[in-house]
Each structure stands twice: as C-alpha cells, then as structure tokens.
Amino acid sequence: MNDTALLQIEDLFFRYDSSQAWIFEHLSASIPGGEITAILGPNGVGKTTLLHILIGLLPVQKGSVRLAGRSLESYTRAEMSHLIGLVPQLERIPFSFTVSEYVAMGRAPHIGLLGTPSEEDQMRVDRVLEILDLQTLEQRSVQELSGGEAQLVRIARAMVQEPRILLLDEPTAHLDLGNKHRVLEVLQSQLGDRTTVIFTTHDPDAAFAIAGEALLMHGSSALAFGPVGRVLDGDNLSLAYGLPIEVRRVDGRFIVMRKDEAS
Numbered sequence: 001m002n003d004t005a006l007l008q009i010e011d012l013f014f015r016y017d018s019s020q021a022w023i024f025e026h027l028s029a030s031i032p033g034g035e036i037t038a039i040l041g042p043n044g045v046g047k048t049t050l051l052h053i054l055i056g057l058l059p060v061q062k063g064s065v066r067l068a069g070r071s072l073e074s075y076t077r078a079e080m081s082h083l084i085g086l087v088p089q090l091e092r093i094p095f096s097f098t099v100s101e102y103v104a105m106g107r108a109p110h111i112g113l114l115g116t117p118s119e120e121d122q123m124r125v126d127r128v129l130e131i132l133d134l135q136t137l138e139q140r141s142v143q144e145l146s147g148g149e150a151q152l153v154r155i156a157r158a159m160v161q162e163p164r165i166l167l168l169d170e171p172t173a174h175l176d177l178g179n180k181h182r183v184l185e186v187l188q189s190q191l192g193d194r195t196t197v198i199f200t201t202h203d204p205d206a207a208f209a210i211a212g213e214a215l216l217m218h219g220s221s222a223l224a225f226g227p228v229g230r231v232l233d234g235d236n237l238s239l240a241y242g243l244p245i246e247v248r249r250v251d252g253r254f255i256v257m258r259k260d261e262a263s
Contacts (some may be wrong), residue, residue, distance in 0.1 A: 006033035012060035025220040037195040038207035042241055047200035051167045055084050061063050081109035085163035087154045089170040093142050098154055100138040106160035109137045148179025168199040172206050198209030204232050208254040216240055
C-alpha cells in the first residue's frame with residue numbers, strides 16, 4: 001500500500017448479514033489526497049456500501065480503513081464531520097426549507113448542535129451559491145427544484161461544510177446531458193484543486209471526464225486501481241460489465257463503446 005495515501009483500504013471484508021455472501025472480500029485500494037477518484041462498476045457491486053463504510057455509517061468488519069494514517073474507528077463523530085462530507089444520490093427532504101436554509105445546514109459541524117449560523121457562516125453560504133450560480137434559487141423551496149438544481153444544491157451544502165474529503169454517490173445519475181456536464185464541471189473546477197473527491201458511478205464516461213484515479217469493482221473485490229487511463233481499458237471494462245467494450249482515444253478524449261458498435 002502507498003504510505004502517502006490519504007485513505008488506505010486494506011483487505012476489507014463486509015456483509016450485511018452473516019447468512020449472506022460477502023459484498024467485499026480482500027478489497028484493497030490506496031486513495032491519494034488532492035485527487036478526484038472514481039469508484040466504478042455495474043449496479044450491485046457495493047459502491048454505495050463502500051462510501052458508507054468510508055464515512056463511518058457502516059462498520060469495518062474485517063481488514064482496515066485508515067484515514068490520514070489513523071484507523072477510521074479512532075475518529076470521533078465530530079472529527080469525522082469536519083473531515084468527510086457525503087452527497088447522497090437521492091435525499092427526501094420532508095420540510096420546505098429554502099435553498100439558502102438547506103445549504104446553511106452544511107455549516108453544522110462548525111456551529112455546534114444548538115448554535116445558529118453567524119454572519120461569517122451566512123457569507124460562506126452566499127459565496128458558494130454565487131460560485132455555483134444558484135443565487136436566483138436561494139429563496140426557493142428545495143421541494144420545488146429540478147433534478148439538476150437539487151443535485152447542485154446538495155453539492156453546495158457539502159461545499160459549505162468545507163470537508164477535507166467529499167464523497168458523492170452517483171452524482172450524475174438521472175440527470176440530462178446538460179446538467180450532467182454542469183455537475184461534473186463543478187466537481188472538477190470548484191473542488192478538485194483543494195478537496196479530495198471520491199465519487200461512485202456506473203458510467204465510464206463520467207470517470208474519464210474528471211477523474212485522475214479509478215477503482216474498478218468486479219464481484220466482491222477490486223478488479224483494478226490506479227490512473228484512470230490505465231485502469232479503464234477495454235479488457236477491464238469488458239470483464240467488469242460483461243460486455244465486449246472498446247476504448248478509443250479521439251482528439252485527446254477517451255471514447256467508450258461496445259465492440260459491435262465500434263466496427
């Protein structure tokens with residue numbers, strides 16, 4: 001394993017019930033800081049489960065996960081809330097918060113349980129809304145947002161938290177092409193230079209668009225981990241997805257296609 005990695009996953013095992021098969025067996029990866037890493041694979045390989053382990057929502061049953069050289073279990077909940085943020089794929093919000101109110105919830109680790117946002121906290125919220133071009137939505141109810149708007153607002157809430165590591169679960173799922181491009185652009189331009197970003201996806205194109213590193217899942221373990229251009233080749237993708245896949249480089253961009261479509 002790479003001793004300079006921010007997150008080290010070594011020989012990880014996990015299952016939800018002792019009567020079930022292992023979701024992960026001997027899963028290992030070494031995730032560097034200051035990079036965008038894609039966790040890639042078809043539905044059902046445990047991508048969301050892995051994110052929940054990394055943020056401490058699920059326990060490490062066998063093996064180890066180390067964050068900045070310390071075991072994940074050694075961190076308090078308060079420490080974790082400062083270090084790691086999670087953007088879920090979907091989130092049901094039962095109350096009609098405004099966008100500004102909802103984004104301000106990301107400041108909770110800095111405010112405390114019974115505190116109220118300070119002027120500095122609100123300035124941070126306003127700044128993030130401006131960066132993401134969401135100022136016109138700040139007084140709109142979060143229950144009235146489109147899919148693309150809602151995803152950007154969830155990312156805004158995570159950004160005001162100012163975590164060292166941001167985890168995103170399928171951030172472009174269910175989005176149209178325009179909103180998918182906008183979300184990926186935000187992750188790359190506003191987060192990738194100072195925050196370690198780890199996102200799950202079933203879409204190799206999303207990984208090629210912004211990720212520097214990729215963890216390709218197959219079955220209950222990692223098929224390959226490393227630089228995205230090396231990991232996501234035709235052979236590895238064909239094995240992971242059970243389809244004949246070819247990867248071509250055209251004008252500096254990677255194009256992923258089925259082999260029968262490429263001929």
